[in-house]
Amino acid sequence: MNQWLFVLLALVIVSAAVLAVTLRNLIHSVLSLIVVFLGTAAVYVGLEAPFIAAVQVLIYVGAIAILLLFALMLVRAKMGQPTPHVTGSWWLGFILASALFVILAAAAFGIDRPAPPAADVPDVAALGTDLLRQWVMPFEAASLLLTAAMIGAIAVAIELRRQSRRSAP
């Protein structure tokens, strides 16, 4: 990947990330978070991992960002109202974020990085074969977890609906 291209993308990503946490309007924050997602996808393209890039756009921009926006719409009835930056539990978030930063920084600088394997970019077919042969157990565990979450969500929704029906008439 071209170094200057990376610097440019990194600038875009970092400034969008800073905007995401500093903007007063929550919708604007989510929109700048989406810029971060798209920038990361562009970095993946530059690293010759187009599959990961496409999945990043499909999952993060197409699903998670929409989910965030929906959640905001449901929680905040008033559109576009600026919200306070700091909540009561800011120190907890600060500690967790700094701990994560320290761990990641230690991991990134602590190890001696091996040279990346040259010209061995796995294509999508190899990725799929590996996922469904060698790593099939984690794959199935993840799908089981998702199914359980889905059934749980439906169960909660049914319970809520029953309650609202009982109280309605």
Add this chain to the structure above:
Amino acid sequence: MSMDNVWIAIKQAAVGAARDVLYPLLDPVLPAWITPERLMMFASAVISVVSILVIVPLVMMYLTWAERKVVGRMQNRFGPNRVGWFGLLQPIADAVKMLTKEDIVPARGDRFVHLMAPVLILVPTLLVYAVIPFGEGMIAADLDIGVLYFLALSSVTTLAVFMAGWASRNKYSFLGGMRAVAQMVSYEIPLVIAAVVVVMRVGSLSTVAIVEAQAGLFGWFVFQPWGLFAFLIFLAAMTAEANRSPFDLPEGESELVAGFHTEYSGMKFGMFYLAEYFSALAQCFLAATLFFGGWKGPLLPGWIWIFLKTFVLVFVLFLFRGTFPRVRVDQLMGFTWKFLLPLALTTVFVAGLTYYLPPVPGWIVGAVLLTGTFFVLMLPNRRVTLVRRACRLEN
């Protein structure tokens, strides 16, 4: 010499010119990292991009004209017939009108997001044309992940629709935007699964490989039971994904003025209009590629075949618009979650099962299983609608 070869010849000529003429000419002023290979790649990309940017809007212009003509005929009208022969200059008149109209931004709206929404909706709808094979070798980028690239980029438009609805600060826009997002997110699932059926049978995500797998007289996937059902699911989901009638609730005039683009005027509205047609056309191209063998066909050159197939699908969309009444919101969601999604999952199962059976018994087993599922799924869905209607009548 067929047209396919003409386009490839143009491309090769441009690449050759970049290497033999442009490079020696510019070599003294260019920085060192621009090698002849990079310049050739650039020239080839420019030719592809320019062809897409010329052909797609041109086709779109006349799609609007054709739609108005077809729907007009179905409603016993003439459609546009004042500007030029048969109204053929109507799209140009419309474009001039769009460009000269006043651009209005709601006073309390969000100016920046309001501006970005039409831009963000147009970019991905044009980018997806990169993976559509218009003929043998006539593809801008034969990506390893073609189908996935298409689906990923078309999911970005949902976001733009939300932005448009939210930034307008208008309750009709907002409701339209929310409806559009809910609808597009729901219909994306059967759409993706229907495409996955084909990907699973071919064993590749590349659109070129998918077309190559459909050779022969009855090689098109639509002639297989799983292919036919996947195509029908794809057609329904793609109509909803492009917000076209009968699934055009996000812009239902009778209840929401014009939905998410109520507060847009002039060319910004024009960009939403463009994006709707671009994405409908792109989805039809993808359907022709996935299920109708893309450029494959006897006698005629490939590019004519894929355009013919696509226009037949587009015509089907026009027929939908002219004949079906708009569905209700609960019907819309019930249709995708209770009918399309289970049917799509069954299609995946049948496609996997028949892969391991010999062709003829596999065809029969697949047809029986899928038709059975279709009717079984119709029963509960029908009962729900009937019971609701009965309840309403009692009340």
